[in-house]
Amino acid sequence: MSTLDKSRGPAREALLRLVGEARPEWRTAFTTDGTDEPTGIIPVCSDPDHEPDDGSVYVCCPEPAIEVGATELAEYLVALLNADREEKGTRGGSPQQGESTHEAAQAGGAQ
Ligand SMILES: [Zn+2]
Numbered sequence: 001m002s003t004l005d006k007s008r009g010p011a012r013e014a015l016l017r018l019v020g021e022a023r024p025e026w027r028t029a030f031t032t033d034g035t036d037e038p039t040g041i042i043p044v045c046s047d048p049d050h051e052p053d054d055g056s057v058y059v060c061c062p063e064p065a066i067e068v069g070a071t072e073l074a075e076y077l078v079a080l081l082n083a084d085r086e087e088k089g090t091r092g093g094s095p096q097q098g099e100s101t102h103e104a105a106q107a108g109g110a111q
Helices: 003-019 071-087 101-110
Strands: 025-029 042-043
Touching: 025 071, 042 071
Parallel strands: none
Antiparallel strands: 025 042
């Protein structure tokens, strides 16, 4: 098992605690004032008043906003996290297998 695979599970558990979702969709964000390009990442905001192409961070936005210091790194991390999301994502809408089954069952029933 690779380091990436080993860290994936605990990261999902952490995101479930932090965001309420094991695989949130991520975007780049302006996490520092005065930068020309977004240098951080944050889960996509679900507030209808927050335009999807507005890269700013507001009080409506979910935690965590993570400053990474470079646009290129922010874009890479977003791509990495979102690729992970698609890999075992919502294909067919069936709940994921083999991990956090009690959480998945709760989330599935609540919707
Ligand atoms: Zn927002």
